[in-house]
Amino acid sequence: MGDFLRVLTDNRSLFVDGFLTTVKLFAIASASCLLWGTLLAAMRVSPIPALRVFGGVYVQLVRNTPLTLLFAFMVFGVPKLEINISFFRSACIALLVYTSAFVCEVVRSGINTVDQGQGEAARAIGMTFIQVLALIVLPQAFRAIVPPLVSVLNALLKNTTVAAGFSVLEAGAIPAYLSERGEKQTPTLIWITIGFLVLVFPLVSTQRVLERRWRGSR
């Protein structure tokens, strides 16, 4: 037990830096993928064929590619185009590109759950497009969007660990560092697990609460 605590206290700065980087990656990637994913969803439901095709092709390609491959592409491939991006930014971009495809699908299917008659009725009483969107469709779609969106974000949080394989010192990279320092791996991994449980908990409980509150009200 003393050994177990010692691994954390001896390497405190490494754990703190690691989890801070994880949170930073998560914050940047989640904010940008919500934005880009929503834009993609808007493209996929729009009446403009070019945008629909673009959104559809993007989602199909990205969803069927492993995240690790996107990381490898950003870290080993993109520098060959003489575009130099830091490892941290590469990780953010890989996570953004990957997760936005899932955000897009959640938002799109959320919009599709709203009954067509709702929009027709709103237009019949003379609402403009913006009014239909903001007052009628989005409030109803919101309930279908938020719970699965939280699980997408939950997956994103866990996926930040993939950056460990690509030179970003976040929580997932701690085992490799401590392995070099000759520390025991079991306590290290348990501490990382505890760290992730603490980070995941608020996401999972929000999702549970929302699902319970909105069950049957749709």
Place this chain on the structure above:
Amino acid sequence: MEGEPVSAVLYDVPGPRARLRNRLISIVATLLILGLVAYVLRRFEATGQFEAVKWRQFRLPSIQRELFAGLRATLKAAGLAAVLALVFGAVFAAARLSDHRFLRWPGSAVVELFRAIPLLILIFYWYYVPLQYGEPLSTLWALVLGLTLYNGSVLAEIFRAGMLSVAKGQSEAAYAIGMRKSQVMTLILMPQAVRSMLPTIISQLVVLLKDTALGFIITYPELLDAGKRIGGRLTYGFPYLPTYMVIAAIYISICLLLSSAANALERRTRRSHKTTAAPAPPPELAAQPGTVPP
């Protein structure tokens, strides 16, 4: 994918003015997309990514063998993990559906825990912990067991949701004719649950296949690892980008093949269920059609 109708809830049937406007936006959007593609292609061209030396190597049998060996390793890990995860999922779904608290609670705890831990960390457990005790596990098994725990837990939830979604009258009728709980589960609920959950199960197996790429990080010699070796050769001018494009094409075609199988199955089951009551999707899964989170 593109065949769906325009969202009728958001957009009215366009009149003459809207049609004109849509056409204008179409032209601008097409130009923008073409411009983006042109920029990427020019960037590739300018840095010599289309040079023959970078692409010719894919005709060499030795390079093809290397790629195939990687693909085989990927499929081997995915196959093993899929079988084990299905077994794990079935066992823990059964535990969670049990009438006995001493089975239900540990079952729930295990499933919830493994779904909350990042998959890579689970793989690290199997990789580093045996190493610490001087009994290293091969990278294949570290990867397979990590994938099993995570995907098995997700599958357990899918199975459970499927069993719960079967109409209540089915099990009531079975109990009424004197079946025991084990008979109701295996003869009545499971066949119907598997049928309605098959598309979801297959999408989860696609996720599992993609996640085998994490083996790259613990140096399991799978497809991405082969790609790194092929891409890192000076003789062919470090063909990272061509190699990754080839590998992406392999992954995408395998996953699309599996997904289209799932879609075909879904269409078939939907058709044959028309006479009976259509199975309602379980509450947790209903909100996310087609998007099993990664």
